[in-house]
Amino acid sequence: MLHVMVAAVVSGMLAVMGTVSLGLIGGDDEEVELAPYMSRAQGFSQKLGFAIEARNQPLANFYLHEIEETFEEVAHEVPEHNGVPIAQYISELITPVFEPFEKALEAKDWGAVRENYVALINRCNSCHTKSEYEFIEILPASGKPPYNQKF
Ligand code: HEC
Numbered sequence: 001m002l003h004v005m006v007a008a009v010v011s012g013m014l015a016v017m018g019t020v021s022l023g024l025i026g027g028d029d030e031e032v033e034l035a036p037y038m039s040r041a042q043g044f045s046q047k048l049g050f051a052i053e054a055r056n057q058p059l060a061n062f063y064l065h066e067i068e069e070t071f072e073e074v075a076h077e078v079p080e081h082n083g084v085p086i087a088q089y090i091s092e093l094i095t096p097v098f099e100p101f102e103k104a105l106e107a108k109d110w111g112a113v114r115e116n117y118v119a120l121i122n123r124c125n126s127c128h129t130k131s132e133y134e135f136i137e138i139l140p141a142s143g144k145p146p147y148n149q150k151f
Pocket of ligand 1: 001034040042043045067087123127131
């Protein structure tokens with residue numbers, strides 16, 4: 001009888017602890033979501049690819065800056081996500097990409113621009129792998145643009 005009561009009390013306590021920690025995790029996630037930022041970065045990175053394919057320098061420049069701003073915002077708003085140091089990975093993987101990319105675009109060196117574009121997409125995937133989201137694999141834009149927009 002005593003054993004049963006102790007077991008019931010212990011399992012009750014565990015249930016409460018479980019609820020509390022789940023509640024905290026849920027609370028963190030609800031504060032700032034990472035996925036909508038990623039979705040935005042994905043859209044910009046695809047449009048960037050089509051703008052490069054069309055050799056549209058001002059448009060490519062615009063989307064490159066939008067990507068840069070998006071990741072600056074992510075680093076500020078979601079510095080950590082489920083124990084993954086997002087801000088640190090951004091500064092290691094993504095931030096160094098922009099300067100050579102911008103220079104190549106400015107010079108309209110389209111070969112170098114294309115290389116920088118592929119490098120950027122690779123960095124997206126490197127971070128997904130480091131964050132254990134390797135199943136989210138981004139590809140360079142290809143095929144016909146799916147947007148109702150001129151590139
Ligand atoms: C600092 C690390 C990091 C970088 C850099 C990064 N991602 Fe992510 N990405 C993540 C994490 C972590 C998730 C999972 C988010 C979640 O659990 O809500 C994710 C999720 C996603 C998703 C799934 C959400 C959706 O809307 O389908 C897409 C798409 C995505 N990233 C695209 C990109 C693209 C494109 C880039 C590069 C331009 C990029 N990511 C760069 C860490 C990163």
